[in-house]
Amino acid sequence: MIDFTLSQRDEAILENQREQAMLCRKYARYYDEHEEEFAPDVLPEADSFESKPLPETDSARDTNGAVMGMLTTMMQNYGDYTIRLRRGKGGLGNAALAASGTPEQVERWRGQTLAMAITEPGCGSDSKAIQATAVLDEATNEWILNGEKIFVTTGCRADGVVVWATLDKEAGRGGIKSFIVMKGTPGFDVTHKEKKLGIRADDTAAMVFRDCRIPRDHLLGGKESVSRKGGGGFKGVMKTFNMTRPAVGAIGIGIAQAALDFTKEELAREGVVIDYMAAPHQRSAIAEKLIEIEADIDAAVLDILHSAWLSGEAKPNNTEASIAKAKGGEVARTATQRCIGLLGSLGISREYLLEKWFRDSRITDIYEGTGQIQRLIIARDILGYSAAELS
Ligand SMILES: Cc1cc2nc3c(=O)[nH]c(=O)nc-3n(C[C@H](O)[C@H](O)[C@H](O)COP(=O)(O)OP(=O)(O)OC[C@H]3O[C@@H](n4cnc5c(N)ncnc54)[C@H](O)[C@@H]3O)c2cc1C
Incomplete structure (x- = not known):
């Protein structure tokens, strides 16, 4: 039976989140108005937020973790979207890694902030129309990526990015796989930071991949995912x-x-x-x-x-x-x-x-x-x- 009752511990966590979020709200206008550059960081460090002690044991019951995640997100954004700057490591690419990465990949990139690059100048809602390509160089055991991505949330701030590219344009969804590319990889450049209507505290980037070579094991889901349905492919990452x-x-x-x-x-x-x-x-x-x-x-x-x-x-x-x-x-x-x-x-x-x-x-x-x-x-x-x- 669906039950949204919170444990006492989770209630206390939410209360702490509320206090942190309201503190971040004080800096909301500053980050909104300093979109153009990377504004000097004025938010207090996360660990300097004073948190009330949490009950040690859970006297009530366990809260469904995903429900708690949503309540926490609502509470944080109730303070202000600016809180994203202090939410620690993590981007949309991390969720893709968690959902589709092999255990080794999850372990390897744990703690890194990963953005997710799907959208292209000619492809938004219709993500099966992706034009970025990935070609395997059997001689060097590397993937070679070419293409352009736009509107990548946290693209400037992230340590790396999960990039969608196709192995075979004729194959539609079936040809699309995702690859992890870390900053500093030759051929991978962040080219532009958007100026936006809102969520200015978060950067939104454009990026290009020009003959960008990445090791073969950077294919999300591992090499088996090339032939397997799901995995690092379209359906898997859509999950x-x-x-x-x-x-x-x-x-x-x-x-x-x-x-x-x-x-x-x-x-x-x-x-x-x-x-x-x-x-x-x-x-x-x-x-x-x-x-x-x-x-x-x-x-x-x-x-x-x-x-x-x-x-x-x-x-x-x-x-x-x-x-x-x-x-x-x-x-x-x-x-x-x-x-x-x-x-x-x-x-x-x-x-x-x-x-x-x-x-x-x-x-x-x-x-x-x-x-x-x-x-x-x-x-x-x-x-x-x-x-x-x-x-
Ligand atoms: C601030 C920001 C951050 C973003 N972050 C990311 C990110 O991190 N990674 C990433 O890959 N992308 C990101 N995006 C891109 C975002 O996901 C796309 O903008 C979105 O998918 C829509 O694509 P589009 O803008 O090309 O619009 P289009 O697909 O061209 O759509 C234009 C309009 O037509 C409607 N439409 C399209 N197809 C249909 C249909 N079949 N039926 C009915 N209506 C339809 C759409 O709803 C929309 O209203 C971001 C965008 C913004 C603005």
Whole structure:
């Protein structure tokens, strides 16, 4: 039975996360405004955050780890997206390594921050259209990579990158494999840092691979994955998204909750307080709108936790992960926008963070598959169509 009850220890962990996140919020504007360069680091080191001691033993019960992961992500982003700078090592490539790497590969690159490079100038949502190539040089036992990647989150800051490339363009999805390329490898260059609407605390990079040679064992999933279905191939790495898509929803919902709480506080100053016990016709229109946003956020939270719970129980969650991402991304986008609508000029003033949260939240409905693509996946799963039949 699905149960989201938290252990006492996990409640205490979340409380610590909340305090750290609220501290990071103080630096949110600084990082937003210093996007152009790598801003000097002003955030306190993670280990200098004061954490309250945690209960030693778990008196209640074990929380599903994936559920706890989502709650932590929401809490951190409730503080501010800036917390990503202090979340320690890890990028989307690390999730791919965990999902598809051999035990030796997982051990070898443990502790390194790995970005994930799929998107290309001519290929976004339709990731099977990848043009980057990987050719095996049998004589030297090396892969030779050629191609261009854009919009790689943490591409500048990462130690390396998991790159999608095709062994055979005619083979579509079947030809696509992923490779680990570390910074400093000749032929691998980060060429550009994007200037963005939001999430400016995080870098987004473009990169090129020109006759970039990497050892044969940098193929994710090992050499067997060339012939094996899944592994480091398209399907295997797509499974990464079943873990990370709910997390993107959770990022968005953390931001949306911050926006809503700020809006409620500001409106309360003006005397707008929600009376939950009153009948709808007895409440003000503004209170009614706040309740609608609140309900939307609650629904998204349930979708996100549901999909995470399934993954934590090792049950399939392909559809639920897409529902969590679609709902989380949409609510993040619309809730922050509606909060600006409720506060008017205060909502777009840079004196406050609401306008920034509006900008930061927008990406959660774009990367790791847009809202439209999530709906496509959900429709396929429900109707029983293949990707070829419904695209
Ligand atoms: C800040 C940021 C960070 C990113 N980080 C990464 C990263 O780390 N790694 C990485 O590889 N990529 C990353 N991306 C790229 C991101 O995943 C792509 O932008 C996304 O997949 C959409 O691709 P596209 O931009 O080419 O849009 P397109 O695929 O060209 O789509 C344009 C529009 O058409 C819609 N659309 C497309 N196909 C369909 C369809 N079949 N049915 C209905 N609607 C459709 C889309 O939903 C979208 O609204 C990042 C992007 C940004 C902006």
